[in-house]
Amino acid sequence: MTPSSSLPDPGQRLSEPNRRADALMEEDVAWGGGTDAARDGEQLDRSERAALRRIAGLSTELEDVTEVEYRQLRLERVVLVGVWTSGTSQDADNSLAELAALAETAGAMVLDGVVQRRDKPDPATYIGSGKAEELRDIVLATGADTVVCDGELSPGQLIHLEDIVKVKVVDRTALILDIFAQHAKSREGKAQVALAQMQYMLPRLRGWGQSLSRQMGGGGSGSAGGGMATRGPGETKIETDRRRIREKMAKARREIAEMKTSRDVQRQDRRRHKVPSVAIAGYTNAGKSSLLNRLTGAGVLVQNSLFATLDPTVRRAETPSGRLYTLADTVGFVRHLPHHLIEAFRSTMEEVADSDLVLHVVDGSHPAPEEQLASVREVIRDVGATDVPEIVVVNKADAADPLVLQRLLRTERRALVVSARTGQGVDELLALIDEELPRPSVELEVVVPYTQGALVARAYAEGEVVSESHTEQGTLLKVRVHEELAAELRGFEPAGQA
Numbered sequence: 001m002t003p004s005s006s007l008p009d010p011g012q013r014l015s016e017p018n019r020r021a022d023a024l025m026e027e028d029v030a031w032g033g034g035t036d037a038a039r040d041g042e043q044l045d046r047s048e049r050a051a052l053r054r055i056a057g058l059s060t061e062l063e064d065v066t067e068v069e070y071r072q073l074r075l076e077r078v079v080l081v082g083v084w085t086s087g088t089s090q091d092a093d094n095s096l097a098e099l100a101a102l103a104e105t106a107g108a109m110v111l112d113g114v115v116q117r118r119d120k121p122d123p124a125t126y127i128g129s130g131k132a133e134e135l136r137d138i139v140l141a142t143g144a145d146t147v148v149c150d151g152e153l154s155p156g157q158l159i160h161l162e163d164i165v166k167v168k169v170v171d172r173t174a175l176i177l178d179i180f181a182q183h184a185k186s187r188e189g190k191a192q193v194a195l196a197q198m199q200y201m202l203p204r205l206r207g208w209g210q211s212l213s214r215q216m217g218g219g220g221s222g223s224a225g226g227g228m229a230t231r232g233p234g235e236t237k238i239e240t241d242r243r244r245i246r247e248k249m250a251k252a253r254r255e256i257a258e259m260k261t262s263r264d265v266q267r268q269d270r271r272r273h274k275v276p277s278v279a280i281a282g283y284t285n286a287g288k289s290s291l292l293n294r295l296t297g298a299g300v301l302v303q304n305s306l307f308a309t310l311d312p313t314v315r316r317a318e319t320p321s322g323r324l325y326t327l328a329d330t331v332g333f334v335r336h337l338p339h340h341l342i343e344a345f346r347s348t349m350e351e352v353a354d355s356d357l358v359l360h361v362v363d364g365s366h367p368a369p370e371e372q373l374a375s376v377r378e379v380i381r382d383v384g385a386t387d388v389p390e391i392v393v394v395n396k397a398d399a400a401d402p403l404v405l406q407r408l409l410r411t412e413r414r415a416l417v418v419s420a421r422t423g424q425g426v427d428e429l430l431a432l433i434d435e436e437l438p439r440p441s442v443e444l445e446v447v448v449p450y451t452q453g454a455l456v457a458r459a460y461a462e463g464e465v466v467s468e469s470h471t472e473q474g475t476l477l478k479v480r481v482h483e484e485l486a487a488e489l490r491g492f493e494p495a496g497q498a
Contacts, residue, residue: 078103078170079138080113082150083121094367098335099150099172101285106178111142125160126153132164139165146170152338155204173200173338180341188259195252196340198245205241275462276325276437278317279352279388281380282361283372284332287395289313290420291361292329295430314351319434320427323464328355335375342382353385356438359429361393362408364400364417369408389436391416393429398422440464440479442486446493449474455492458485 084092092115100110122128146168153171162169180193280288296315313329328351362369392415394408418425440463448455463481
């Protein structure tokens with residue numbers, strides 16, 4: 001076994017030894033007439049448009065035989081396939097590289113990756129029947145047991161492509177759902193993932209052999225072995241499965257709604273005490289949990305894998321000026337995040353919509369950070385958080401290209417470069433959070449009797465104390481507080497101000 005690290009020679013034939021899927025580089029579409037080439041203009045060569053293009057460097061196949069034998073026991077061996085419909089060649093490569101990272105996170109071994117240039121995916125087999133046959137040759141040559149497609153396939157596309165390649169076919173949505181299922185730890189997270197999986201599976205149920213047979217119809221008491229009382233169409237096995245899934249989905253929605261109520265109570269409690277809230281949002285593996293740990297010392301799981309965080313973590317933090325606020329780590333987003341997941345995790349993502357400030361973390365070392373920003377903002381729009389102020393935090397500055405960092409700082413109105421690993425830029429970020437958090441609207445100068453120490457404590461916890469001194473009558477405070485607390489403190493204003 002040797003990893004596929006470079007593009008094959010398009011002149012070689014598939015039948016030659018030690019060459020995998022080289023026929024994919026050959027032009028297999030007959031073009032007529034010599035004037036066609038002139039009409040192509042500056043577009044891609046037809047051979048490139050028609051061929052599945054190998055993506056170099058995606059193979060995670062291992063060299064050590066003993067390790068390969070060990071991993072084969074627990075890992076699926078996958079071939080990736082994508083359809084490049086728009087953008088540049090680099091965009092297509094980045095998309096398939098992200099799919100490879102998703103597959104590895106799910107526990108798969110990536111053997112090969114190919115991309116086909118098409119105007120749009122084939123409605124029957126995603127890549128077209130001819131290319132599906134060539135994909136079958138790759139599967140045979142690599143010994144793969146699964147094909148992973150970089151898109152959400154319809155039930156018909158899944159069935160037809162599996163019929164041709166003769167191995168299991170998984171689309172991008174199913175892969176992400178599988179990762180979420182592996183990483184969900186809390187009861188709410190597990191219920192949300194289960195609901196999303198059932199929403200995805202419901203239209204994709206299909207019966208095999210006896211599973212399509214009809215159950216016996218109802219009736220009165222019949223003779224042994226059936227008889228007239230058991231005649232009738234009844235309900236097919238697939239209909240029974242769908243009904244049961246719908247019942248489970250309804251139960252999961254009820255459970256999530258109950259857990260959402262508990263989360264809403266916690267949010268209302270924080271709002272009642274006027275504690276500002278900050279939500280950390282961003283692309284998966286951008287370093288959100290690392291940033292949370294750096295800002296609060298929370299000790300949240302940090303892992304160099306996609307979707308390591310599924311259950312939102314809320315921690316108390318303090319600005320440099322001493323103001324308390326909450327910091328919430330949220331689920332990572334990804335390009336083309338499945339709609340089922342957005343719906344299922346809506347209650348979790350509401351942490352972003354209900355916050356006073358969003359720290360939008362982006363991986364500065366990623367090849368296309370602008371795409372990450374756009375993907376996250378699309379989901380933020382879906383959960384109704386477009387009015388929340390945003391600070392773009394360009395993370396991983398220690399590993400990023402300085403030119404990319406400069407480009408991001410030019411294009412983003414409020415952006416800051418940090419490194420959660422080294423601590424670079426974190427002090428500036430804390431100062432900016434202090435500046436951007438909403439401040440109490442009412443300014444007062446009051447003398448609080450020493451018997452009312454609880455009010456002084458509330459002024460510190462819920463407001464902003466400008467100055468404090470002690471007099472014979474009590475504690476002299478200059479404070480900025482919210483209206484509710486101001487109403488309680490006004491009774492202690494000095495006589496000349498009352």
